[in-house]
Amino acid sequence: MRYLTMRFLPVCIILAHIVFTNAAFAQNFRASVVKVDITPDNSQQLLGYQARKSTGVHDKIYHRIAAMDDGKTQFYIISTDICLISPSQYDKLTARLQKQLGITPMQVWWAATHTHSAPEVGPAGLPSVFLGDRYKHEFDAQYTDLVEQKIVDGMVEAKKNLAPAKLGTGWGSSNANINRRARSIEGKTSLGMNPDGPVDRRIGLLRLEKADGSLLALIANYAMHGTVMSGENLLISGDGPGIVSEYVEQKTGAPLLYINGAAGNIAPIYSVYPSPAAGRLNQFKAMLGEKIIDASKTITATSNQVTLKAAGTIVEIPRKEGLGWPDDLKNYTRTTKAGVNMIRLPVRFLKVNDDVAIWSAPLELFCEISNEVRDRSPFPYTFYFGYTNGWLGYLLAEEELQYGGYEPTVSPYAPGAAKSLTEAVVNYLQGDMRSGH
Known part of the structure; x- marks a missing residue:
């Protein structure tokens, strides 16, 4: 019996080592979040609607960067309070990230919240083909460089701050949006509201927690144009997505990355008003912000075993x-x-x-x-x-x-x-x- 025990002891030790190693790898998930102010201090061409320049700032705009690392793969999601960028601007950024930080393009998603009250960033790209009258001016290269540099700096910080974390997933729902393809009795369509049209009111949610279970960040996916305010508004703003992100952060103490969904035919329930007050901008805190917070509370099964x-x-x-x-x-x-x-x-x-x-x-x-x-x-x-x-x-x-x-x-x-x-x-x-x- 003693012989058998001595013979099988090394095998048991090896098996225990394998189990422990696999468990350690599975629990090696790390995450971090960084928020960077990109509000300009001068007048800027606003993207969305007709060509126009800003006269001031209603609310600040930001990059919010979430970094995740499962011990084998690092992945970065950037949410930026702008309308859109050309793919060539994304390519320029990721080429720089790969050269300077060794982060490949496949590891980085750069999402625009699609607010129509934020500055242009980079070349016009495809919109210039359809809407050339809006782009007779040169884009502000200095501001574009600032936006890019702040992403690079934010990525460096996010990578450095990676720490043990947990992740959970869930669904929520909000009635803050509506189909915007208004249909006339003749069947013609114009921008407006179509209560009978297709819509997506689901909130897709990722909850990132610190190792102790406290909230690190939320990533909320909801389809809604950033058009609470119309082209008459000349104040820089994150519009509905930005206001919701700031509200959730104030209530939870953790950043919210707002990631727009399939919003091509979906508008906010209050849309294209001349000012924040007229557009009831603050009501989106209750209509969407509170719904995101409520949904995050239902995600109780977070785990540090993430691939x-x-x-x-x-x-x-x-x-x-x-x-x-x-x-x-x-x-x-x-x-x-x-x-x-x-x-x-x-x-x-x-x-x-x-x-x-x-x-x-x-x-x-x-x-x-x-x-x-x-x-x-x-x-x-x-x-x-x-x-x-x-x-x-x-x-x-x-x-x-x-x-x-x-x-x-x-x-x-x-x-x-x-x-x-x-x-x-x-x-x-x-x-x-x-x-x-």
């Missing part, structure tokens, strides 16, 4: 015939041997453990598309992050093309785009992402 997997694919979609293309986006188009001009649409994916799938695209997507992807996804938590890593236009639900209106006019995609994107994303979720390849 992250980042991936991406290119979906090619024919663009409209005769449509021009900006010089800074040459990497996002190609011409087939048959002479068809294709848009090369980058779609990114993030898998968190086996139950969370997040996909993103540089699109102003109609909610019907992301709703269908979510319904067909094998993952119980499937979120769409819109306005991410640039902007390549509106991509509409196919049935909406017949009604015309603003969005079909400024969409660069030929008919059939919705089906092409939907099938590509669903196939990836059901195939490579589910299998873990």
